[in-house]
Amino acid sequence: MASRQLPVLPLTVSVSTGDSSVPPRVLAQTVEMIQAVSIGVIHKNMGTLPLQPAEFLLYGSPAGYIQAVAAVFPKSEVTSATGQTAGFTFHSEVVIPVYLYSNDAYLANTLTHEMTHVTLNQDSLGKQLPTWLNEGFAWYNGMQAEAQISVAQETNLSNILLKGVDIARANGQLLPLTATEQDVLHHNAQYNLEFFDYLAVNNLISKYGLQKFRQFLANVHGEGVEGSFLKTFAISLGQYERSFYQSYEGVHQF
Numbered sequence: 259m260a261s262r263q264l265p266v267l268p269l270t271v272s273v274s275t276g277d278s279s280v281p282p283r284v285l286a287q288t289v290e291m292i293q294a295v296s297i298g299v300i301h302k303n304m305g306t307l308p309l310q311p312a313e314f315l316l317y318g319s320p321a322g323y324i325q326a327v328a329a330v331f332p333k334s335e336v337t338s339a340t341g342q343t344a345g346f347t348f349h350s351e352v353v354i355p356v357y358l359y360s361n362d363a364y365l366a367n368t369l370t371h372e373m374t375h376v377t378l379n380q381d382s383l384g385k386q387l388p389t390w391l392n393e394g395f396a397w398y399n400g401m402q403a404e405a406q407i408s409v410a411q412e413t414n415l416s417n418i419l420l421k422g423v424d425i426a427r428a429n430g431q432l433l434p435l436t437a438t439e440q441d442v443l444h445h446n447a448q449y450n451l452e453f454f455d456y457l458a459v460n461n462l463i464s465k466y467g468l469q470k471f472r473q474f475l476a477n478v479h480g481e482g483v484e485g486s487f488l489k490t491f492a493i494s495l496g497q498y499e500r501s502f503y504q505s506y507e508g509v510h511q512f
Contacts, residue, residue, distance in 0.1 A: 270311045270312070271292055271308075271311070271312050271313075271314065272311065272312075272313045272314065273285060273288050273289050273292065273313075273314045273316065274313065274314070274315055274316070275315075275316050275317075275318070276315040276316060276317045276322055276326060276353070277317050277318055277319055277321075277322035278318075279317070279318025279319040279322060279357070280316045280317070280318035280356055281318070284316065284318070284356050285316060287362070287365070288314065288316060288354070288356070288365070288369065291362065291365055291366050291369055292314070292369055292373070295366045295369075295370065295403045295406050295407065296366065296369045296370040296373050296403060297373075299370050299399050299402050299403045299406070300370065300373055300374060300377055300399060303398070303399050303402070303468060303472075304374070304377055304399075304472065304475075305472055306377065306381070307377065308350065308373070308376050308377050308380050309380055310350060310380050311350065312350045312351075312352065312373065312376045312380075313350060313351045313352065314352045314354060314369070314372075315351065315352065315353050315354070316354050316356045317353065317354070317355050317356065317357070318356055318357050319357060320340075320355070320357070322355075323340065323353070323355040323357075324336065324340050326353045327339050327340045327343070327346075327353075330346070330348045330353075344358050344359075344368055345368045345371075345372055346372070347372045347375035347376055347379070349376075349379055350376050350379060350380060352369075352372040352373070352375075352376060354368065354369070354372070361408075361411070362407050362408075363404045363407035363408040363411040363412065364404065364411070366400075366403040366404055366406065366407050367400040367401065367403055367404035367412075368400065369403070370399050370400045370402070370403035371396040371397060371399060371400030371403075372396070373399075374395060374396040374399045374400070375392070375396055378392060378395075378396075381475075382479070383475060383478060386478055386482075386483055387478070387483060388435070388436070388483065388495070388499075389437070389455065390435040390436070390437075390454075390455040390458055390459070390499070391455075391459065391483075393452045393455045393456070394452070394455035394456045394457075394458055394459030394460075395459050395471075397452060397453065397455065397456030397459070398456060398459050398460055398463065401415075401416070401456065419449070419450050419453040420453075422448060422449035422450060422453075423449045423450070423453060423454055423457070425448065425449065426447065426448055426449040427506060429448075431447065431448065431449075432449075432454070432503070432506070433447065433451060433454075434499065434500075434503050435454070435455065435458055435499045435502065435503055436499060437451060457506075458499075458502050459471075461502060462491070462498070466490075466491055470490055470491065471490075473490055474486050474487060474490040474491065477489065477490065483495065484496075
């Protein structure tokens with residue numbers, strides 16, 4: 259198994275191949291992307307980096323990725339999780355099926371997205387935050403990373419996913435923000451549910467500012483998610499979830 263350590267303090271990241279199908283150039287490309295893009299975005303937007311080791315495991319074949327999924331997900335979810343994910347995080351371990359990635363921008367998005375989850379997990383926030391805040395913020399960071407590589411690709415991705423959300427809304431198929439990760443895996447949605455989470459987080463940050471959002475995260479430990487949300491944004495978590503869902507048509511054009 260090939261491995262390479264990134265001597266970036268206070269973060270130690272190991273990037274390894276989970277199977278023998280990963281080309282050396284892809285391993286090197288991943289290391290470079292984490293160093294050049296992901297670390298900067300995470301530090302800028304979160305004010306911190308993972309304080310414990312974070313391990314990225316790269317898989318170059320569907321068979322290898324299926325085995326990695328099966329080691330973490332319940333047996334009943336392996337098929338859906340394999341088909342609907344392009345990578346996942348388990349505690350501080352990130353699994354990436356690199357055979358799905360054909361360009362640097364998409365790779366930067368996913369690496370940064372998953373590193374966000376690692377950072378939240380190590381700060382004991384991953385399990386406390388509602389799914390839409392957890393996934394939405396990971397998407398927020400990932401989209402910023404993608405834009406650093408290619409604004410055109412990030413814009414194109416946003417436009418495509420927005421169209422899907424708009425169609426779902428028009429057809430009455432839009433799930434509320436309170437949908438769980440199980441809903442994401444099992445709901446036969448015709449749109450990207452996590453992108454809707456991103457829209458909600460992006461709207462929150464656009465309205466109140468990134469510093470306020472970081473303040474909200476920092477205060478969760480002492481006041482809980484609902485208490486910190488209310489204190490930081492002067493609106494209850496439930497009220498924001500309902501109002502964003504109900505008035506989405508008026509807030510989604512950003």
